Amino acid sequence: MKAKGSTVNWKPIKKFPNTWTVKPNLLDYDKTYATFSWEEVRRELDGLPGGKGLNIAHEAIDRHATGPRRDHLAIRWLSREGSVLDFTYGDLREQSNRFANVLRGLGVGKGDRVFVLAGRIPSLYIAALGSLKNTSVFCPLFSAFGPEPVFQRLSRGDAKVLVTTERLYRQKVADMRERLPQLQHVLLVDIDEDIDPGTWSLPKRLKEAATEFTIPPTDPEDMALLHFTSGTTGMPKGAIHVHEAVLTHYVTGKYVLDFHPEDIFWCTADPGWVTGTSYGIIAPLVHGITNLIDEADFDATRWYRILEEQRVTVWYTAPTAIRRLMRLEIEPRRQYDLSHLRLIHSVGEPLNPEAVVWGEQVLGLPIHDNWWQTETGGIMIANFPSMEIRPGSMGRPLPGIEAAIVRRVNEDKDEVEVVKEPNVEGELALKPGWPSMFRGYLHEEKRYQKCFVGGWYLTGDLARRDEDGYFWFVGRADDIIKTSGHMVGPFEVESVLMEHPAVAEAAVIGKPEPLIGELVKAFVSLKPGIEPSEKLRLELLGFARSRLGSAVAPKEIEFQANLPRTRSGKIMRRLLKARELGLPEGDISALETSE
Ligand code: ATP
Ligand code: MG
Numbered sequence: 001m002k003a004k005g006s007t008v009n010w011k012p013i014k015k016f017p018n019t020w021t022v023k024p025n026l027l028d029y030d031k032t033y034a035t036f037s038w039e040e041v042r043r044e045l046d047g048l049p050g051g052k053g054l055n056i057a058h059e060a061i062d063r064h065a066t067g068p069r070r071d072h073l074a075i076r077w078l079s080r081e082g083s084v085l086d087f088t089y090g091d092l093r094e095q096s097n098r099f100a101n102v103l104r105g106l107g108v109g110k111g112d113r114v115f116v117l118a119g120r121i122p123s124l125y126i127a128a129l130g131s132l133k134n135t136s137v138f139c140p141l142f143s144a145f146g147p148e149p150v151f152q153r154l155s156r157g158d159a160k161v162l163v164t165t166e167r168l169y170r171q172k173v174a175d176m177r178e179r180l181p182q183l184q185h186v187l188l189v190d191i192d193e194d195i196d197p198g199t200w201s202l203p204k205r206l207k208e209a210a211t212e213f214t215i216p217p218t219d220p221e222d223m224a225l226l227h228f229t230s231g232t233t234g235m236p237k238g239a240i241h242v243h244e245a246v247l248t249h250y251v252t253g254k255y256v257l258d259f260h261p262e263d264i265f266w267c268t269a270d271p272g273w274v275t276g277t278s279y280g281i282i283a284p285l286v287h288g289i290t291n292l293i294d295e296a297d298f299d300a301t302r303w304y305r306i307l308e309e310q311r312v313t314v315w316y317t318a319p320t321a322i323r324r325l326m327r328l329e330i331e332p333r334r335q336y337d338l339s340h341l342r343l344i345h346s347v348g349e350p351l352n353p354e355a356v357v358w359g360e361q362v363l364g365l366p367i368h369d370n371w372w373q374t375e376t377g378g379i380m381i382a383n384f385p386s387m388e389i390r391p392g393s394m395g396r397p398l399p400g401i402e403a404a405i406v407r408r409v410n411e412d413k414d415e416v417e418v419v420k421e422p423n424v425e426g427e428l429a430l431k432p433g434w435p436s437m438f439r440g441y442l443h444e445e446k447r448y449q450k451c452f453v454g455g456w457y458l459t460g461d462l463a464r465r466d467e468d469g470y471f472w473f474v475g476r477a478d479d480i481i482k483t484s485g486h487m488v489g490p491f492e493v494e495s496v497l498m499e500h501p502a503v504a505e506a507a508v509i510g511k512p513e514p515l516i517g518e519l520v521k522a523f524v525s526l527k528p529g530i531e532p533s534e535k536l537r538l539e540l541l542g543f544a545r546s547r548l549g550s551a552v553a554p555k556e557i558e559f560q561a562n563l564p565r566t567r568s569g570k571i572m573r574r575l576l577k578a579r580e581l582g583l584p585e586g587d588i589s590a591l592e593t594s595e
Contacts, residue, residue: 026258038400075092077120078293079295080295087122092129115157119295121165127187139226140277154173162187185198185200186200225277227239237441240438249278257316258384264311266306267280278377313340313342314344315345316345343368349571353495403429403431405425406458422464423465425474428459488510494506505563505571512581521558568590
């Protein structure tokens with residue numbers, strides 16, 4: 001199918017500004033792409049002493065803690081209330097060693113699942129690193145999940161250990177403990193005495209634990225992380241990742257996030273989903289830089305203040321947060337000094353071109369979109385600092401990653417063909433074999449196998465590739481709307497609606513209609529202070545029609561103050577659709593709810 005082409009012509013944004021005091025690590029994309037080898041990346045990492053394998057926590061902590069960066073600030077933690085806690089690489093080494101010793105003391109070993117259910121508190125980070133050192137598997141959970149989603153993941157993920165707070169334990173786990181026979185140890189981070197055998201005080205155990213720990217031999221293929229997907233399209237899947245993934249974390253830190261030794265990096269994602277672990281914990285530490293963690297949730301003023309006061313240089317956030325900032329009438333550069341900021345990246349959902357340009361105009365820097373999934377373990381397609389940005393495009397594939405647009409030859413056959421012509425929509429596919437590729441969906445082997453067809457990993461996303469190799473997101477395969485013989489990607493329609501000054505966010509679905517197949521329907525939330533009205537609805541319908549043409553423009557628009565979204569901030573179109581059609585809502589364990 002031939003794409004209709006972008007409806008809006010956004011001007012490209014030139015590569016990194018000449019005010020930069022550092023040179024991007026990736027200066028010549030084409031050359032690096034052509035000569036790239038994962039073996040060379042492997043050589044830039046340390047490996048365990050004595051050739052005993054590759055362990056993420058060694059690369060992230062010990063190699064710095066035993067070298068010149070021992071006293072460098074590794075993590076700066078900002079509490080909700082305003083206090084600050086600093087950890088050097090040396091501190092993190094000692095604390096993660098203690099945690100690894102606690103696990104060992106409890107008989108927890110290789111491959112055992114250590115879940116953490118907590119907000120962004122220091123214990124979470126120590127537990128993640130200590131579990132990796134112990135060759136156990138780190139499995140993060142959003143603290144805001146209700147009891148049922150927590151139970152589901154603990155049970156499906158074979159949790160042997162759970163690290164959490166007393167409050168979360170009592171609220172969400174205690175009542176189900178009997179239904180979790182594998183869960184042998186609960187370590188509570190905020191009690192001084194054990195509750196009962198099996199419900200321990202973590203501080204007490206940490207105090208008693210030795211500060212030295214030798215990481216056991218770790219095969220790069222040993223399971224390291226278990227991440228549940230966001231649940232945007234259905235029941236979350238448990239994606240298995242191995243220690244070798246650290247190669248992707250490292251190389252994307254180098255080329256995409258462009259880490260330099262003195263950087264202060266802030267990833268706003270919660271470790272409850274993959275970005276918050278791959279980039280909120282691992283990548284910055286592997287690079288030996290300072291990783292900022294804010295315990296609090298989104299708050300525009302707080303965020304701008306943090307960017308200023310902490311002198312953040314590289315900022316990784318998400319479209320949902322950017323859209324929230326865009327809604328406000330704040331002129332951040334008048335009120336805050338953002339001059340330390342060098343690079344802003346975004347992931348998780350399509351980034352509307354409007355947002356990229358807003359970044360440039362309002363923050364002084366364009367926003368660099370990049371694309372990846374829980375399954376890919378790390379960034380796969382990106383707008384690299386040294387490349388021209390084409391607003392609305394996800395960018396180009398990471399060196400070491402072969403991406404293509406493919407078409408299924410025949411639904412029943414195990415075959416796909418690569419679409420060679422540019423600007424044609426099809427499924428986004430990756431050549432398997434990159435280090436952070438998921439190694440399975442836990443307990444769902446068949447489902448895993450189904451992702452690989454004809455030598456490609458099929459991502460479930462639709463996209464197109466332009467003449468210069470930039471990839472453009474069209475929509476998730478599940479969300480594509482078939483209307484009067486056209487295929488409409490919701491992203492394009494949503495982006496146009498968002499260009500209207502009254503619109504804060506938009507979500508577009510296909511609503512079955514006998515004559516035309518599906519009708520394009522948009523749900524729209526408005527900027528603060530703007531009231532829904534029939535006049536505005538008609539204006540928006542006309543606005544969209546004039547830009548998109550009547551075949552693609554929404555036929556129906558409904559105002560909705562809050563669009564349903566996952567905990568990781570993604571709009572759940574499937575839920576809007578189910579509600580519209582009066583169908584069952586399906587798995588909503590990941591739905592964000594106000595507590
Ligand atoms: P589930 O698989 O459970 O339905 P999910 O796909 O939302 O949930 P994640 O792995 O967290 O779970 O999200 C990956 C998906 O997010 C991608 O497949 C894509 O649809 C979307 N996404 C991520 N980054 C981008 C981006 N830059 N542009 C467009 N879409 C993106
Ligand atoms: Mg997915």
